[in-house]
Amino acid sequence: MKHVANWALNAASARGASYADTRIVAQRSRALTTKNGKVGSALDSESVGMSVRVIADGAWGFAASAELGRGAVEATAAEAVAIARASARVKREDIRLAPEKAAVAEWSTPYKIDPFSVSVEQNIELLLKIDAELRSVSGITLAEANLNFNREQQWFVSSEGADIHQTKLSTGAGYAAYAFAGNEIQKRSYPNSFGGQWQSKGYELIDELKLVENARRIAQEAVALHQADQCPEGKFDLILDSSQLGLQIHESVGHPIELDRVLGMEANFAGTSFLTLDKLRTLRYGSGLVNVVADARQEHGPGLGTFGYDDEGVAAQCTPIITKGLFTGYLSSRETAHTIGENRSGGTLRAEGWNRLPMIRMTNISLLPGEKPLSLEQLIASTDHAILMQTNRSWSIDDKRYNFQFGCEIGWEIKGGKRVRMVKNPSYSGITTEFWNSLDALCSRDEWTLWGTPNCGKGQPQQVMGTGHGAAASRFRGIKVGSAFKGA
Amino acid sequence: MLTKEQAGDIFDRIRKFTSADGVEVSISGGRFALTRFANNTIHQNVAEENHIVSARTAFGSKTARAFTNKFDDESLRQVVRSAESLAKVQHPDPDLLPMPCSDEASGRAGGGMRSPQVPSRHFQQTAAITPEFRADGVGKIVGVADRHKLTTAGIFSSAESVEGIFNSRGLSNWHTQTSAEVSITMLAADSSGWQKANSPDVANLDPLMLAEVAAKKAVDSAHPREIPAGKYTVILEPAAVLDIVGFMFWDYAGMAILDQRSFLAGRIGTKLFGDNITIWDDVAHPLQTGCPFDGEGMRRQRVALVENGIVKRVVYARATAERMKRSEYKDKVGPIEATGHGFSLPNEMGEMPQNIVFAPPGDPQTVAQMIASTERGVLVTRLWYIREVEPFEKILTGMTRDGTFYVENGRVQGGVRNFRLNESLIQMLSNVEAMSVPARSCGEESFDMVVPAMKVKNFNFTEVTKF
Numbered sequence: 001m002k003h004v005a006n007w008a009l010n011a012a013s014a015r016g017a018s019y020a021d022t023r024i025v026a027q028r029s030r031a032l033t034t035k036n037g038k039v040g041s042a043l044d045s046e047s048v049g050m051s052v053r054v055i056a057d058g059a060w061g062f063a064a065s066a067e068l069g070r071g072a073v074e075a076t077a078a079e080a081v082a083i084a085r086a087s088a089r090v091k092r093e094d095i096r097l098a099p100e101k102a103a104v105a106e107w108s109t110p111y112k113i114d115p116f117s118v119s120v121e122q123n124i125e126l127l128l129k130i131d132a133e134l135r136s137v138s139g140i141t142l143a144e145a146n147l148n149f150n151r152e153q154q155w156f157v158s159s160e161g162a163d164i165h166q167t168k169l170s171t172g173a174g175y176a177a178y179a180f181a182g183n184e185i186q187k188r189s190y191p192n193s194f195g196g197q198w199q200s201k202g203y204e205l206i207d208e209l210k211l212v213e214n215a216r217r218i219a220q221e222a223v224a225l226h227q228a229d230q231c232p233e234g235k236f237d238l239i240l241d242s243s244q245l246g247l248q249i250h251e252s253v254g255h256p257i258e259l260d261r262v263l264g265m266e267a268n269f270a271g272t273s274f275l276t277l278d279k280l281r282t283l284r285y286g287s288g289l290v291n292v293v294a295d296a297r298q299e300h301g302p303g304l305g306t307f308g309y310d311d312e313g314v315a316a317q318c319t320p321i322i323t324k325g326l327f328t329g330y331l332s333s334r335e336t337a338h339t340i341g342e343n344r345s346g347g348t349l350r351a352e353g354w355n356r357l358p359m360i361r362m363t364n365i366s367l368l369p370g371e372k373p374l375s376l377e378q379l380i381a382s383t384d385h386a387i388l389m390q391t392n393r394s395w396s397i398d399d400k401r402y403n404f405q406f407g408c409e410i411g412w413e414i415k416g417g418k419r420v421r422m423v424k425n426p427s428y429s430g431i432t433t434e435f436w437n438s439l440d441a442l443c444s445r446d447e448w449t450l451w452g453t454p455n456c457g458k459g460q461p462q463q464v465m466g467t468g469h470g471a472a473a474s475r476f477r478g479i480k481v482g483s484a485f486k487g488a
Numbered sequence: 489m490l491t492k493e494q495a496g497d498i499f500d501r502i503r504k505f506t507s508a509d510g511v512e513v514s515i516s517g518g519r520f521a522l523t524r525f526a527n528n529t530i531h532q533n534v535a536e537e538n539h540i541v542s543a544r545t546a547f548g549s550k551t552a553r554a555f556t557n558k559f560d561d562e563s564l565r566q567v568v569r570s571a572e573s574l575a576k577v578q579h580p581d582p583d584l585l586p587m588p589c590s591d592e593a594s595g596r597a598g599g600g601m602r603s604p605q606v607p608s609r610h611f612q613q614t615a616a617i618t619p620e621f622r623a624d625g626v627g628k629i630v631g632v633a634d635r636h637k638l639t640t641a642g643i644f645s646s647a648e649s650v651e652g653i654f655n656s657r658g659l660s661n662w663h664t665q666t667s668a669e670v671s672i673t674m675l676a677a678d679s680s681g682w683q684k685a686n687s688p689d690v691a692n693l694d695p696l697m698l699a700e701v702a703a704k705k706a707v708d709s710a711h712p713r714e715i716p717a718g719k720y721t722v723i724l725e726p727a728a729v730l731d732i733v734g735f736m737f738w739d740y741a742g743m744a745i746l747d748q749r750s751f752l753a754g755r756i757g758t759k760l761f762g763d764n765i766t767i768w769d770d771v772a773h774p775l776q777t778g779c780p781f782d783g784e785g786m787r788r789q790r791v792a793l794v795e796n797g798i799v800k801r802v803v804y805a806r807a808t809a810e811r812m813k814r815s816e817y818k819d820k821v822g823p824i825e826a827t828g829h830g831f832s833l834p835n836e837m838g839e840m841p842q843n844i845v846f847a848p849p850g851d852p853q854t855v856a857q858m859i860a861s862t863e864r865g866v867l868v869t870r871l872w873y874i875r876e877v878e879p880f881e882k883i884l885t886g887m888t889r890d891g892t893f894y895v896e897n898g899r900v901q902g903g904v905r906n907f908r909l910n911e912s913l914i915q916m917l918s919n920v921e922a923m924s925v926p927a928r929s930c931g932e933e934s935f936d937m938v939v940p941a942m943k944v945k946n947f948n949f950t951e952v953t954k955f
Contacts, residue, residue, distance in 0.1 A: 033836055035747075035836045036747070038579070038581060038583075039578050039579060039581070039834065040834065040835065040836030041553075041834045041835050041836055042552040042553070042574045042575070042578060042834060043552070043553050043554070043555070043574075043834075044552075044553075044554040044555070044570040044571070044574060045554065045555035045556075046554075046555065046556050046557075046558075046563075046566075046567075046570075047540070047555070047556075047557050048557065048558060049538065049557065051536075059530065059533075060530075060531065060532060060533060061533055061619075062532070062533065062534040062535070063534070063535045063536065064534070064535070064536040064537075064538070065536070065537055065538075066537070066538045066539070066557045066558070079535060080535075082619060083521075083533045083534070083535060083619045084533070086523075086530075086533065086618075086619035086620050086622070086623040087523070087530040087531075087533040087619075087623065088530075089530075089620070089623040089624070089627060090525065090528075090529055090530045090623055090626050090627050090630055091529050091530065092527070092528060092529045093529075119577070120573070120574055120577045121577045124577065124578070124579070128579075141747075141748045142747045142748060142749055144836065178747075178748070178749060180748035180749070180753065183880050183881075184880055185748070185749060185879045185880050263526075263527070264526050264527050264639065264641060264675070265526045265527070265531055265532075265641070266526075266641075267526055267639075267641035267673050267675055267680075268524075268526070268641040268642040268643065268671055268672070268673040268682075269643075269671075269932060271872070271889075274954070355536040355538055356534075357532055357534050359532075393877075394875040394876055394877050394885065395875055396873040396874065396875045396885045396886055396887065396908075397873055397887075398872065398873070398887040398889070398906060398908075398953045398955075399872050399873075399887065399889050399890075400953075400954070400955055402953050402954045402955070403887065403906075403908055403951060403952075403953035403954070405885050405908060405910075405951075407875075407877050407885075425877075425878065427877065429908070429950075429951060431953075431954065460522060460524055460532075460643045460645075460671075461520070461522055461534075461645075483910065483950045483951065484877045484878075484883070484885055484910050484950070485877070485878070485883070485910070486910065486950055487719065487910070487948045487950065488877070488878075488881075488883045488910045488911055488912050488915075488948050488950075
């Protein structure tokens, strides 16, 4: 593919681009679903194309084409330069890129079993087995299960000499059981809601998740919720399970630290951020137990934010985001690094596919586990009175990322160190920094899971990206619970 | 841009390559460009051309689909192989119907409802938009921001697209469309304003006017004060209305009833909303956009979903209609017939209405009139991050954004800090005191619709944020 890339770079250079990079991407995906004993959808997809990103007259241009013939590639590069010159008509200052040593590299997601090597029959059999387990529980009115596999091969070549070939693989699986009765719909999902668990690994993830083994319990919980009391309203101590905490991190840490949001680049759509530049290394983001990193490196784990190089050729890094409660870092790119006094990008620029412009995206934004051994059961045993909430059901946060409200699928009232009753429709809300400062206990490594969020939307045109979030169950003091149902 | 003739050639080759009992080819794509600005400068500017071909093969009662964006013979052979191998290992689906023939899809067979005539939605002036044209538009918007000492961010996009569907029973449908869209946020030190509009015809867009309105909202909402959460009379501008009501239309689907995941389960034929709420799905409405056929090529019908607050019916894909006729719900769901709202097969969601039109009220009021008649209330420009808290009473949460104002004694009294809402959509549509003439509107939380502004009593705000 190097020759295709060179057609683009040479054409861009010949038309006056001061910088150019090109990405040639081949994506393959498979999506299988079942619903109530039948295959819901069975889809295979392939998409191949290339894009050229250039700076000309000090401004950005980007064009993409599915055609990889020389004429089409050169025309796409020429279009990118023309677009950049149009951008320059409304410009205040020239684009500045932080220096980056041009990398020549190969990188691939480590995996044990290629998910595309597993037969469709075997996958459908698994899904139908899950489905049967879910619907074996009386009261289940709808059962849905899914398997998803993605492979992306990318060649990145830049006018500065970078030449990087990456192959990224991801696998996802999950299911949900619904129970409709009277005037109420209750739902339980496993291992997480909205598509389950996703990681950058092969089919081995499917075995690790123990999908069939948990199906009946999940279905029973969905039915049992109908008999449960409504979650009480008021201020409570709150224990969040690992998956819900992963989404809490995503929304109230991951998004506000995106430097493009902070700088106003997303103001029209995704919003801005309360984390204005003056807050770096001055804001007490959370309690002293809160340590959050943005870590795209393989050693962090198989998150959806794990890669070798980002989509402008910067190597994966680990950036301390919150250190013992102090806000210490943003997610940055080559264009934005200088605004926080850095001379190198944090390596977070990623694109959904060949036809999308790379932008700052979360990598693996993870809350590091507690250092002292603490299991969830020990945490519960040490809690006098609290609500434990599991598995996200709804999520919402304002456009500066202050005020949030989350609903969960199931809750448990904890009294005297024990779960005393199941509660339905649990929800909690708060202000981001107040919430993180109320964290007073978090479980240790054994309870820590690196969750995948496959559906993070951002940008115009909107791009969907996978992000990773490591978390262990944690406790928060004096949180507002139940206001979602107050007065509604 | 792919032409219908080129698409037909792709279909012919796929048909030649397959041994399936039936084959359906769907084609979508086109040219898309978007100029994005922030901090009064163009900071992203993109263009792409891409077309996606998908082949659905059927062997008896087994079917599957595969996608590619390459149209050479080998790529098409591969997409056929993928679709065939996926289909062959399916379990038989007794609900799968033969692909529709042309007469069935157009409504000429079977004496179904009449299909409305859809006006042309392709405009040469929009198709010909250049990066320079968009940049000049952005320059004018930035000029407004500069004049008001504001910072602006937003987009100006343009597109020319095609959608086509062909099948081995002779069906051949093709639709072309253009679109242009402008979205503008104006930011002041502690406030903001927003406007967004789109149209198939760029001549209908007025970026300068939109910029001026967004700027006025930013200026007028400066120094927002905090007022307590609680129940207020709210005046929701059309974008705020569509952002909320969009969350119920997934439920107006036969499959959602069969799955018992719809809040309309057991409620069709009942009065769920106020007398003044009448809702149609109408792809042919002059303010609507989109393709006049569904994922199987069936012509989209005009369907009355709600009349005077009574939920009349839901929409159906072909197979869903047949299932519903055999189901225990068949006598409780109103008319049952394929309405041309199905998604491409195979899928698990069935169908949904996507061309929503609210009927005009008998006594329309402008937003200004609604404000003038309000003793104490909140004017909402836009909503954000709406999510479903409870699916059967349709309790939704979300935030106000980019222009939230306190209204007292018939006048706007300045900006207020943004609220979190937790409101039942059923309650909201039962508490509508006044509506404007419906207008084509677009937001970020739902799809575009023809909706009115609404004055709603007892709207439930539960929290206030920090700005």
